[in-house]
Amino acid sequence: MNQTQKIINQVQKEGRKALLETEAKTICAEYGIPVTKFMLAKSEKEAATQADQIGYPVVLKIVSPDIIHKTEAGGVIVNLKTATDVAAGYKKILENVAKYKAEAKIVGVLVAEMAPQSTEVIVGAIKDPQFGQTVMFGLGGIFVELLKDVNFRVAPLTADDAKEMIMQLKAYPLLNGYRNTPPADIDALVAILCNTSHLIMDYPEIKELDLNPIMAYSKGAKTVDARIILE
Ligand code: ADP
Ligand code: MG
Numbered sequence: 001m002n003q004t005q006k007i008i009n010q011v012q013k014e015g016r017k018a019l020l021e022t023e024a025k026t027i028c029a030e031y032g033i034p035v036t037k038f039m040l041a042k043s044e045k046e047a048a049t050q051a052d053q054i055g056y057p058v059v060l061k062i063v064s065p066d067i068i069h070k071t072e073a074g075g076v077i078v079n080l081k082t083a084t085d086v087a088a089g090y091k092k093i094l095e096n097v098a099k100y101k102a103e104a105k106i107v108g109v110l111v112a113e114m115a116p117q118s119t120e121v122i123v124g125a126i127k128d129p130q131f132g133q134t135v136m137f138g139l140g141g142i143f144v145e146l147l148k149d150v151n152f153r154v155a156p157l158t159a160d161d162a163k164e165m166i167m168q169l170k171a172y173p174l175l176n177g178y179r180n181t182p183p184a185d186i187d188a189l190v191a192i193l194c195n196t197s198h199l200i201m202d203y204p205e206i207k208e209l210d211l212n213p214i215m216a217y218s219k220g221a222k223t224v225d226a227r228i229i230l231e
Pocket of ligand 2: 212213225
């Protein structure tokens with residue numbers, strides 16, 4: 001059995017709806033959606049060893065079924081540059097989370113490769129009551145939140161559908177290169193949209209998917225945060 005099926009079975013067996021970031025990213029990787037390198041640490045010492053393996057700088061993030069918005073809980077620390085800082089960061093995250101939600105069950109702390117800053121895009125999937133499984137694409141931050149500059153297509157998507165979703169954004173010129181920002185790798189984003197479409201078509205039990213943000217580079221792209229919710 002593949003990883004995706006195994007993870008979904010396990011989550012359902014545990015009576016959960018929301019996948020952990022580690023679970024969601026393992027599924028993404030299996031479907032060819034690029035994600036930041038990551039490992040799951042269960043102690044300060046383990047976090048430091050894993051950071052050495054991944055390479056600096058790293059990001060630490062709380063992994064808990066009871067914490068959906070990690071930043072809000074003080075559960076994200078970025079740009080850690082030494083093993084000592086990683087060990088201290090691990091401790092700090094657990095303290096922050098304990099203050100935020102004392103009863104939260106802690107699975108561990110994700111140690112992730114720090115993705116260089118770039119243009120941020122978002123890929124989402126929902127089940128529309130009328131049209132069924134639908135994929136969404138937009139640019140990160142204010143473009144989605146304030147300007148609602150997003151495009152939707154009903155799955156399954158062809159590569160042409162995906163390309164249109166990207167190119168028909170009002171903010172598309174930002175992806176096509178401006179001032180000091182080189183053009184984003186549109187083919188890499190098309191591949192992410194098509195692979196997301198494959199995933200949700202294969203697993204209709206996925207109610208929501210949220211890759212937010214994805215860093216779009218001049219070569220390739222990398223998913224920094226992934227959420228998947230089951231029905
Ligand atoms: P949440 O959305 O649950 O608060 P995220 O994983 O999205 O948590 O982290 C919050 C922010 O931290 C991201 O939007 C991104 O700007 C930054 N971030 C998180 N992980 C990484 C990473 N691996 N590389 C670079 N930046 C990151
Ligand atoms: Mg996020």
